[in-house]
Amino acid sequence: MLSETVDPARPATAATGQEQEARARVAELEARFGDPYDPANPMGQHQLLAADEAGEISAAGEAVLDGLNLNADFVPRALGGRLDRLDTLVRVMRQVFRRDVTLGLGYGATTFMAAVNVWTTGDAGQQRRLAEVLLANRKAAVAYHELAHGNDFVRNEFAATPDGAGGFRLNGSKQVINNAGRADVLTLFSRTSDAPGSRSHSVLMVERELLDQARVEVLPRYSSVGVRGCHLAGLSFTDCPVPGSALVGELGQGVELALRSFQMTRSAVPGMAMGAADTALRTVVRFALGRQLYKRSVMDIPHARETLSAAFLDLLISDSLSLTATRAVHLLPEETSVYASAVKYLVPRMLNDAMHDLSIVLGARFYVREGEFGVFQKHVRDLPVLSLGHAGSAACQATIIPQLPRLARRAWFSGDPAPDTLFRPGDDLPELPFGRLTLASGRDGLSASLVAAVDQLPSGTPVELSVHGAALRFMDELRQLQEDALSLSPQDRTALASPASFALADRYAVLLAAASVIGVWRQARGGEDSFLADPSWAAAALHRLGRRLGMRQPDLPDGCEERVREEVLRRFHDRRSYDLYDSPLAG
């Protein structure tokens, strides 16, 4: 199947080359993952649920992923892997999260989070070595956080003390680290100076087997509410020597490196995890179609039906924001800092809310841990890890807050709109510009696209008019946001900011989501995907976002909701994914 699409020589028409390759890889995974309802399938619900009950990551599932050499998707192409686009990586990993968040995180995303630091500023030798380890199906762990300091990692204490001879001595512990006990490579966020502040930490890349084993201890495993199979443990080092060559980037650049690498992982991981919410929606649609009450199916109950459509819309909104943020890493790397935080803040929130609403339709079965619908409660327990791990929601808002006044002053209503290709999932992208990510930006092409759209959107049909009206309301919202951001007092731009500042960050994230939806729809118009080209989904999605902000808005025109509802059913029956890609699924 791959041979017809993967051409190592990359033909001149590379525009379709990347897209063909992405589709082929997704299809390859899906073919290997097989029927989710087959009890004998290691990547099916039955066995993955059993592994979760046992508190283990599925060994058979990991073997399937090894067989696919999934790690290659985390390794840049120049180093022998398949990674060339962040949005493609999201798409590929979504297939794994669709089956099991534990595998998605414990096999996949954790290794990617560790590796990104090395791709961003590691030297050639470190990059080559890490690529070699990963391509051999071995894992990397990202040991950043310490329980004592949480999101306040600038105060982390785990020390790599320069030994005077070019090397370091490691002392201290890290806790709740995924794969702490079994990863071959560890990226360690370590204090390299006693001085307070943001220049006192560095990132080290060490190989476990090269360490003095008597000086490293794996601490007992934590048991968790969700992702129960993930190996979350601690690591403790006692005066453990490591060579100077372990240093990733420059001494003292750890905080900066973390904040830059996090822009890639924060943009990408929420979109990966969308796969779990897709499965949850599919599960509830299956239930609603089969369950008979009051002489009709649950699907015929308007409230239930609307809940399912709303969940689908949330997935489309999340995917639109995820798409623009991941593509922005390639196209607008100077602007990515806010977009990445907006994704990491808003997408997990929307997905968790959607899961909650879906659980109401599933009713009592939501509480049952086995059988046909047992997978649902597992995804409900697993998904919140998304907003807890790797920068909490509030910490993401806190990253956005200080940038708002700057954007209000310099960017909004004056900057250039993002290029159209930002919103086009099928378009090629240039290489990942690891070196160009910056910590704060004075530009915002995504919001500028929203403003530009107001003058360019069609307004021929009632549904198009509805989209246009929503675009106008969101533009007013941007104006209001600008005013509010400019009047933020200095105290309200720090971590101790008032709740009102956090509300501003929330409104801004919703606005970016609206801008993404409008952009994706505009670029899909006239395209081959007739559902995405139809304004109905965009109108309904914007309506939902408007409701989130408490906007006063007119009702949706007739037919809009119907169109979305039909699509929910079509994709269920045709086994297609609930996202922007409408990918064929095995089940």
Added chain:
Amino acid sequence: MTTEIHDLPAESAVHTSESLTVWLVDRIAVYLRRSPGEIDPTVPLAEYGLDSVAALSLCGDVEEDFDLVLEPTVAWDYPTVEALAAHLLEDLAGEVGRR
């Protein structure tokens, strides 16, 4: 709680290390919810609990009031009021030179 911020317009003829120090101390005091008298210009700001986010905000404030464009990490690299004031003075002199 409101603390008055001394206004120091960008165009005001001369910035001195003293005027910049006063401006920085006032602004940082607001961030930290302390009185300006408590801020010692030679003590690293992180020691007072100024987090990395506030350090980014401070950079934005400087840009706004002095019409400069700075690296967002400037307050990490010049971690005391004294060091920051010296750095700003240099930058401002560069700006004037360019005008």
